[in-house]
Amino acid sequence: MASTFPHTYFYNSKRPRNASREKRARTPQTNPDTDLILKPRIFKTARSKRNQSFLVERNSVSLTRALSSYVERGYMKNALDLFENMRQCDTFIWNVMIRGFVDNGLFWDAVDFYHRMEFGGVRGDNFTYPFVIKACGGLYDLAEGERVHGKVIKSGLDLDIYIGNSLIIMYAKIGCIESAEMVFREMPVRDLVSWNSMISGYVSVGDGWRSLSCFREMQASGIKLDRFSVIGILGACSLEGFLRNGKEIHCQMMRSRLELDVMVQTSLVDMYAKCGRMDYAERLFDQITDKSIVAWNAMIGGYSLNAQSFESFAYVRKMQEGGKLHPDWITMINLLPPCAQLEAILLGKSVHGFAIRNGFLPHLVLETALVDMYGECGKLKPAECLFGQMNERNLISWNAMIASYTKNGENRKAMTLFQDLCNKTLKPDATTIASILPAYAELASLREAEQIHGYVTKLKLDSNTFVSNSIVFMYGKCGNLLRAREIFDRMTFKDVISWNTVIMAYAIHGFGRISIELFSEMREKGFEPNGSTFVSLLLSCSVAGLVNEGWEYFNSMKRDYNINPGIEHYGCILDLIGRTGNLDHAKNFIEEMPLAPTARIWGSLLTASRNKGDVELAEIAAEHILSLEHDNTGCYVLLSNMYAEAGRWEDVERIKFHMKKEGLEKSVGCSVVDLSSKTFRFVNQDRSDNEINMVYDVLDIISKKIGEDVYVHSLTKFRPSDLEKKRANSAKSHSLRLAICFGLISTTIGNPVLVRKNIRICEACHRFAKRISETTKREIIVRDSKIFHHFNGGHCSCGDYW
């Protein structure tokens, strides 16, 4: 029978202490259980003097029994009423009450009672402290825990093994593993519980290595393990992916009866699943005779972790076949990553609906997992809505929302949210930083990149491999390739992502040969490439025009590394084919591809068609793009420009009309120059202030000096009636030119001029930048929406194909 006592009633650590009695007094007696030893009416009569003495007389026997009975059944309201009517309460009675609160999760009340007890002059004993220490752990109240610890030492009870073990558990739970270690070290006698508490304690703070070494030490001391030791150490193996150690422990257990324990079996299933061995996990799971919801969840979560999404759902169905077990909130959490992986938004929504219908929400972890799922599926609105409505948020929730923004290209929003987080008491962690840095990589100036790098160093997160990888990428994207390389070279622990990142950084700058050298170095150092490595490598070949090398790497993927090329790899190869100008080959390549072409693939064909001036093929490619992404304005603009160059004015008008009808607007071209103190932004035909006139003067001088008349050249194909309009919008005053001229006069000779641009460079400006780099003998670096163009001595690193 469930208790009618509302357990959450007293559990509010923020509630002022003196409010508890007042609240209790207002609470109506709701317990209908009149079969208890003492009925409620006895409390009323007990207030007379005669009955008080009666109670005192019987305090030691019936009342104590009644109190224990209430406490054991979770009727804390009744227990409390009874307690308040007891005149003389010894340590035992206080202990019963404190234990009752702890068992019912009412930690704050347990601590409150302990203080009342002390204030009343009743001394705590060796039974009191384990309860009180557990309550401090339950409240995650380190200060109170330390005060109680001090009291224990003062009382001379610190040698009690139960108290010592409770302290270890409390400190580990709060995350103060050093304090737990200190208690453990100073214990005169340790038992199996002490060792087990340390083994599990290390796991709870995420240190599987020390847990394993503690376990080894325990075994070396000749102490025999029990089910708790096994569950603890298997947790360490799961945490660190120690498959060999996990198997070793499994073998040890096969000789004992521990293997038949359902919790041990579940821990084994979990360990194998987390070590990537679902085959072993399945075999063990099948051997469990009475499968609990936890065991099912371990399998469902295991499949989810190992990217076997369909199996996760299949196990949920199987679990329900017997009709006894039903999905719980942990099942929901385990099902959300598979929804994201399959990009099955409807499935994700149905999991969300199920959680609502079954009363699982609000729930911090579940809501965070839902934010993550919506973000992964590209649905920012519901993610924002959920995040906004959360009663409680922790750092992980903030990280999930920030990552949702960056993954979906909402970099500004990500940066704003990150600023909000920094203004709170929460301190960003490595995940926060690794989630926000891609936004800085996309939007930030080199100056801002340096600032966030400084902040990361201050947080002491710069040695984290995840974070360092993001910093390398950020510097690469912000244009400081040397700095990116320097950080990469100094990294102590490089992983495959570190190599992929640095190869990608050189790729986007068009230094394909260096990317290839880095790939060889990576192989020599024993790193196994993955699919992403080949995306970086093939992009390097594509941007640098290394056609033969690109094909060789593409062919080696399956042959030498057993990696099936994905759509991204096909896209890079298509760019390579596009460079050769063989459009038939490009068309055939798409037709023969084993994967369905995406908008990115058709975009590659569109670029190739534009470079060869093949309007018909461009139309086909554009049609495919717009069927997949109807709001792709870049595609409309490119096609419109091609029609204009071919003199097909009706088609230009048709596109213009269609865009207007669809409410699509051409992106405003914008170029940015970052100086050490300030960022300067230019738009086409910029006349924003008087100072700009100086830039125009410089542009005129330079244009005359380089002797280029791009302006005339680019307008020869326009019909006379449009010339006036085109002249006003001509490439001559495109934002990029203004930015380059500004950069030339604002930076020191010898240094490159770095310009960031939001859309691709037009052909006229590309020619202009090449000429200007030759004439002024300055290096001009332009970052467009896709890659970097390094203009030097009249040449561009992209090989005039972009």
Next chain:
DNA sequence: TTAGGGTTAG
């Protein structure tokens, strides 16, 4: 009357 457990969010 006291201490320890399996599944969960990036």
